[in-house]
Amino acid sequence: MVVAELIQYVATGLLVGGVYALMSIGLALIFGVMRVVNFAQGDFMMLGMYLTFFYAMAGVDPLLGALLTIPPFFALGWVVHRGLLARVTGGGDPQRQMDAQLILTLGLSLVITNAATMILTPTPRGIRTAYATQAFALGPILLNQARSYAFAMALVLAAGVYVFLTRTDVGRALRASADDPEAASYQGIDVRAMHGLAFGVGIALVAAAGGLLATYYPIEPSVAGNFIVLMFVAVVLGGLGSIPGAFVGGLVIGLVQSLTLLVLPFQLQNTGVFIVFLLVLYLRPQGLFGRRARTV
């Protein structure tokens, strides 16, 4: 019975972590390629949840709806990059650039949250799916169906991103721009276009994660606040800018949140996460998958 209980906690943690992982990949990709800390990431996730909700209203299954958020959000990311971010990246004093980016993404986050509150109203909405309240039973272990589907799709999407980055020319060009923008541009890579691509993909991924989340989690304009800190923790835990790192970081957070409950009361659920976070930072400052930072 004790073993079964432990397995249940681990399984629950992994299922929760799967969606954290997908959310975090987008953030890591944007940071890895562009060195931009995107505070508005959670708000794009919220918009992805709403789009999935509207798809569901039109009769599209939310799991498919989550995938269908990818093209429009890729385009949105591209446009936001072209119209706003490109103006504060590439060239100039890096410190001032960093400040401008922080202010820009933070401002974007405030504008999106408040515009959503005004236009979509603060009334929470939810997609009613049969699988949100059903479980796959593996003996005594219960796996929530919505979370299982979301987990599986998060894995597939993450694998897709990984293959894209390591097996395609565009992916290689993207990584080259991340590693050394200057050398990449000497090789004929359009670094600015790569940044647009990275931002588009990053936003599309988090929107898809939002769509998957919406299959079992209510949607409201302020929903980003419940996840944004965890996303950042996952990205830093995994090693700033590392895609596999962010994925594992997300899984670790879910797992730690769940396993913390075995030893600590519920109120301290996130304490476990931050203790692990501090330990990792102390013992391995570059994060689980990070390379030692280039020193200036």
Added chain:
Amino acid sequence: MSLRIRTLTVTLAMMLAAAVIVPPVPAADDVKIALVAPLSGRWARQGQLKKMGADMAIEEINAQGGIKALGGAKLVLREADAGDSVEKAVSAAQRVLTREKISAGIGSWLSSFTLGVTEVAERLQVPWLTLSYADSITERGFKYTFQTSPVSSLQAEQALELVTDLAKKNNRPIKKAAIVGDNTAATVFFFKPLREKLLAAKGIELVVDEVWTPPLADATAIVQKLRAAQPDIVFYGATNFPDSIQVLQKVKEFSVKSPIQGVGAWLVTPEYVKTLGKEMLDSIQTVVATHPMKGQEEFVKKFMQRTGEPFMTQDPLCTYGHVWLIKEAIEQAKSADPKAIRDALAKIDLTSGPAATSFYPNRIKFDERGRRVGATPLIVQWQGGEPFTVVPTAVATRPVAWHK
């Protein structure tokens, strides 16, 4: 490109300008009252509901000739966003109360917010009406705070009394109870007496006691414990909507059959039906400070027509009552001065009119602590996708149905 940026800049500048332009200056004799409630963040929906009630009352009062004692002065609402943290709520109160002369205030829904906001009101000597439940709100010797709701500990006592009684009548005596909820102030004060004395006094064993800090990551562990312990009643307090949805979805997933007794009106908002479906909600009940009662059907219909809401709940009803109560106090004080209104509120004894009928029992009189004398909670139960007042029977709109 540059044209687009220019258009964007102009639009942004206009939005900014709109934000700083001061709202139209009211005529000199208008009486301003403040509503500090969450209008953004995770409790924004509750603030929106409160505002609906306030707007309705103000419109009625002004349409009926305003405040007669002040020569027909109109009431004007100044709302401030309490946001999603105590700090934001306090600074919102500070801002709204110092910017211009406010005669009285209402807010701020979440007890944790109210505790902070009433400190500001006390310091600035502005009378403050609240629907928040936490006992501590009126335990600090404040002179300007008036609490119309029965306090949490009293609600706990009466809710327990009621459910044990109902269970006994249905031949399912309560032997094991569970406590499940977040650690916001009202919930804490509801759970505390249950945990410390009330359950033990009735010989009920507390088998699950799980409290979290919102937001809840996942409800599996909690509901697993409920499934294992099979309590005869679950005392439930999850003020944050996503947390509550996660718990209730899991309750269904794990086929937990224990009856659920909530604390607070957050459990009876229309979005629950849309997110969970009416079958899942049936017979879940909650204890609230007020809810539409027998005889208020016409009034509720008017509210629904105005707002498009499918039914009325505590938050708009209470705030509606509060605005009317302020109006009555101003009439009695014959002044818009906050101190005079405070003194009038301390002496007021209303048994009829829109203010009194918004609360149960229909009487508004405050004791020296600022608590409404005789305030009794109502029990509201989901039946067929709508929440009805079921207890006390004198004002019930439907008979109570015990969990099958």
